[in-house]
Amino acid sequence: MTTPSPTAPSLPVSLAANPVLSSWVRFSPEGHVMISPGKVEIGQGIVTALAQIAADELDVEIGRVITIRASTAGSPNEGVTSGSLSVQQSGRAVRHACAEIRQIFLTAAADRLGVGIDALEIKDGIFSGPGNVQTSYWELAEDVSLDRDATPGATPKSSTQRALAGTSVQRVDIPDKVFARARFIHDQALPAMLHGRVLRPEISAAKLASLKEDGARGVAGLVAIVRNGNFAGVVSETEDGAVAALGALRKGTTWTSGESLPDEDQLASFLKAQPSEPTVIDRKTATSTAEKKRTIRRQYTRPYIAHASIAPSSAMAQWTGEDRVHVWTHSQGVYLLRADLALVLKLPVENITVEHMEGAGCYGHNAADDVALDAVLLAKAAAGRPVRVQWSRGDEMTHAPFGAAMAIEIEADLDAEGEIVDWRHSIWSNGHAARPGRAASPALLAGTELANPFPRTISTNPPQANGGGADRNSVPLYDFPAWQIESHRLLTMPIRTSALRTLGAQGNVFAIESFLDELAAERGEDPVSFRLRHLRDERAKDVIRAAAKRANWKPDKKSGIGYGFGFARYKNTGAYCAVVAEIEGAEDIRVQRLTIAVDVGEAINPDGVINQIEGGAIQATSWVLKERVRFDRQRITSNTWADYPILRFSEVPDVRVELIQRSDSDPLGAGEAAHGPVTAAIANAVFDALGVRIRNLPITRDSLIAAMELTS
Amino acid sequence: MPIVRFRLNGVETDVDADPDSSLLSILRGPLQMTGPHFGCGANECGACNVIVGDHAVAACDTPLWSVADKDITTIEGLGSPQAPHPLQRAFIAGQALQCGYCVSGILMSAAALLKRNPAPTPEDVKAALDRNLCRCGSHNRMVRAVLSAAAELAAQ
Numbered sequence A: 001m002t003t004p005s006p007t008a009p010s011l012p013v014s015l016a017a018n019p020v021l022s023s024w025v026r027f028s029p030e031g032h033v034m035i036s037p038g039k040v041e042i043g044q045g046i047v048t049a050l051a052q053i054a055a056d057e058l059d060v061e062i063g064r065v066i067t068i069r070a071s072t073a074g075s076p077n078e079g080v081t082s083g084s085l086s087v088q089q090s091g092r093a094v095r096h097a098c099a100e101i102r103q104i105f106l107t108a109a110a111d112r113l114g115v116g117i118d119a120l121e122i123k124d125g126i127f128s129g130p131g132n133v134q135t136s137y138w139e140l141a142e143d144v145s146l147d148r149d150a151t152p153g154a155t156p157k158s159s160t161q162r163a164l165a166g167t168s169v170q171r172v173d174i175p176d177k178v179f180a181r182a183r184f185i186h187d188q189a190l191p192a193m194l195h196g197r198v199l200r201p202e203i204s205a206a207k208l209a210s211l212k213e214d215g216a217r218g219v220a221g222l223v224a225i226v227r228n229g230n231f232a233g234v235v236s237e238t239e240d241g242a243v244a245a246l247g248a249l250r251k252g253t254t255w256t257s258g259e260s261l262p263d264e265d266q267l268a269s270f271l272k273a274q275p276s277e278p279t280v281i282d283r284k285t286a287t288s289t290a291e292k293k294r295t296i297r298r299q300y301t302r303p304y305i306a307h308a309s310i311a312p313s314s315a316m317a318q319w320t321g322e323d324r325v326h327v328w329t330h331s332q333g334v335y336l337l338r339a340d341l342a343l344v345l346k347l348p349v350e351n352i353t354v355e356h357m358e359g360a361g362c363y364g365h366n367a368a369d370d371v372a373l374d375a376v377l378l379a380k381a382a383a384g385r386p387v388r389v390q391w392s393r394g395d396e397m398t399h400a401p402f403g404a405a406m407a408i409e410i411e412a413d414l415d416a417e418g419e420i421v422d423w424r425h426s427i428w429s430n431g432h433a434a435r436p437g438r439a440a441s442p443a444l445l446a447g448t449e450l451a452n453p454f455p456r457t458i459s460t461n462p463p464q465a466n467g468g469g470a471d472r473n474s475v476p477l478y479d480f481p482a483w484q485i486e487s488h489r490l491l492t493m494p495i496r497t498s499a500l501r502t503l504g505a506q507g508n509v510f511a512i513e514s515f516l517d518e519l520a521a522e523r524g525e526d527p528v529s530f531r532l533r534h535l536r537d538e539r540a541k542d543v544i545r546a547a548a549k550r551a552n553w554k555p556d557k558k559s560g561i562g563y564g565f566g567f568a569r570y571k572n573t574g575a576y577c578a579v580v581a582e583i584e585g586a587e588d589i590r591v592q593r594l595t596i597a598v599d600v601g602e603a604i605n606p607d608g609v610i611n612q613i614e615g616g617a618i619q620a621t622s623w624v625l626k627e628r629v630r631f632d633r634q635r636i637t638s639n640t641w642a643d644y645p646i647l648r649f650s651e652v653p654d655v656r657v658e659l660i661q662r663s664d665s666d667p668l669g670a671g672e673a674a675h676g677p678v679t680a681a682i683a684n685a686v687f688d689a690l691g692v693r694i695r696n697l698p699i700t701r702d703s704l705i706a707a708m709e710l711t712s
Numbered sequence B: 001m002p003i004v005r006f007r008l009n010g011v012e013t014d015v016d017a018d019p020d021s022s023l024l025s026i027l028r029g030p031l032q033m034t035g036p037h038f039g040c041g042a043n044e045c046g047a048c049n050v051i052v053g054d055h056a057v058a059a060c061d062t063p064l065w066s067v068a069d070k071d072i073t074t075i076e077g078l079g080s081p082q083a084p085h086p087l088q089r090a091f092i093a094g095q096a097l098q099c100g101y102c103v104s105g106i107l108m109s110a111a112a113l114l115k116r117n118p119a120p121t122p123e124d125v126k127a128a129l130d131r132n133l134c135r136c137g138s139h140n141r142m143v144r145a146v147l148s149a150a151a152e153l154a155a156q
Helices: A013-017 A046-058 A086-113 A174-178 A239-251 A267-273 A334-345 A368-379 A393-398 A505-523 A527-533 A538-550 A606-626 A675-690 A701-711 B023-028 B086-093 B103-116 B122-128 B139-155
Strands: A025-028 A032-035 A065-067 A121-123 A126-129 A133-136 A194-199 A208-211 A222-228 A231-236 A253-255 A276-284 A294-302 A314-321 A324-329 A352-356 A387-390 A406-414 A420-429 A483-490 A561-569 A576-584 A590-599 A654-659 B003-008 B011-016 B049-052 B055-058 B071-073
Touching (some): A013 A086, A032 A046, A046 A086, A086 A133, A174 B086, A194 A239, A231 A239, A231 A368, A239 B023, A267 A294, A267 A406, A406 A505, A420 A505, A505 A527, A505 A561, A538 A561, A561 A675, A576 A675, A606 A654, A606 A675, A606 B139, B055 B103, B086 B103, B086 B139, B103 B139, B122 B139
Parallel strands (some): A032 A065, A194 A387, A420 A483, A590 A654
Antiparallel strands (some): A121 A126, A194 A231, A314 A324, A406 A420, B003 B011, B049 B055, B049 B071
């Protein structure tokens, strides 16, 4: 009799790319386990989740686990910390590596102690066997080499054998942050460190016409004024001195006229009028021919959105020789940044060490990488001393890449009963990714400013296999009989765009879920039943039912109050999330409550997952109600918090999260699951309360008035 | 330059600097106190909040001369791992942050609130923190943590 052959075991993707076990895990003689992930802490709690995973597999107390900050000097190359993949990629790699290492040490312990493996027990890193024989990871570590490749066969513990994964262990980095122990790059002071500031134009793409240095030269503490083409900056003994010198330099600067920007009130027409590269993302052909009776078409837009980190981006750099430089950065990808630095500096990558240090939350590709090149260029003039560079608030709000504006058109063919027979979804948008390290030309801002400039990178979109970019979440999870999904990537880029949390998913889910709501309402069908009827995936249905139940869907109609529903599975392969929004108001919308159900498979740290979902939901509420990068035809004008307001404490909704724990399913990231569903749920709740469909974000007093005028 | 004298976290401190310097640059520069964070430099985000007298103020927008002879408390003076302030304990217990960059300023706004109003309502807390920005969306956890610190203080 033959048994069906199981799928050949394979290594988790990050481990396959970096198979040497010692690059992931080492033991110190003092009794510590050093884990060395390639992903970095960006406030998502990855350091804690990975420590839980390692402690579980190795049978050590979590306090023994020390996480080494990612560095090109030795960390596994895990690309970029993005896409809600920290736990998915790093977590699986660490779990697998630790499972194999545990097995290797069990064998070594059995040899040393002269007992069988099965007779050994591991407790907090101590191996003990019959007759009180004992050894430990740290004792054995001298003799056991982990400089060997991981093999696919290792079997991690089952969910029931794990003690820490699945429990809400407190995050290891929080005490430092609450007691103000310096963890942030902004708070570091290297010996003999200098401070740098960079001069950037207010007019978009303006170039330096002339630079008068006298004023800056007179500022106390000045070490150097650096100029290379359109790149200019100052280096000073003190931070105040650098700021003052930059101010003086700016006074003596004249700029060329720059390049014109689109009309911020005509975003959709601008996006649709640009030269673009069309791609058919997906096509589904109907198996039966239902008769089309009518077609409904709707257009949705979202504006450019700023990452707007609370901390301006910062980096440190130190040249340790003519051609060797060390960089400290809060970049999401140390190897990718290094690759671009090497292109700009025309140095072999081996000459550049890029080391991660925590920054504030970045929410995607902000100026972290740009400021690292700024620091490297300014440090050239520092005679071997380290230089820390920090952007101004204004530069952070105007020169960092933005999340791309989007115009989305959906057309549905309906039969006589209002059932969907065909569905067409078209997107016009700049690409959603221009991260460093991915192309033949560098993507770093200062690279475009040098005397021998590199071309400006026009953003592209990751392939669908990686979740897509502008097209992320554009393919319906619903079982419509036929569809065509198309994305038009702009080939011009007057406003710089790159990855912002969820890439295109927030816009696409907003469009799909708003349109579905409208179609359900047209049929007089409850939007929750309508969705359930069109889904086959039981996990999707479970979160929808859980959110509906928790919110007591659908609560009775009250004047001035509206309820709306939104759902998505992030990237169609990640976390499931369903949201009920309760809003109040007529002229100014207030989101009162968000009731959310989420399924991230195995939640390694349930409270960490809930924290991420709450944070995502509140950030999405801020995007929906407040956020829009402002510009006139010459410059980005939203360069302060006053001009780019975000949600405040008094405006934050109550957020309730129900986590569906699935300990035996692969863990999925939580950081981006809520944005799309929350956006749609709020828009649908506005319709429920006021009877108007808002199809252009953000939902403000102005957009409400505009939509009401259209309706009337 | 004239010496400006104040009490910093209970310690008499003399600073010899331009009296128009911002308190933030003095704290983070010569005094090497990096708990108060630079966020905007325009009194719009609260990341640099410290307590002067009884009130939370943005250190970036407070000139050095204006704190002469005043009592200043920064996050470094709020509590320590050995002797945490109830707010610090509550923020850890409630895991009330994500990236944590804004949290030192938020703790100072909250500490100033509890000084003048030891029994705040959730609305009082939100009003007291309304000038502090948090970009990660940890607001609700922070409000709950402040309320639980207030309850702990009341029980003492």
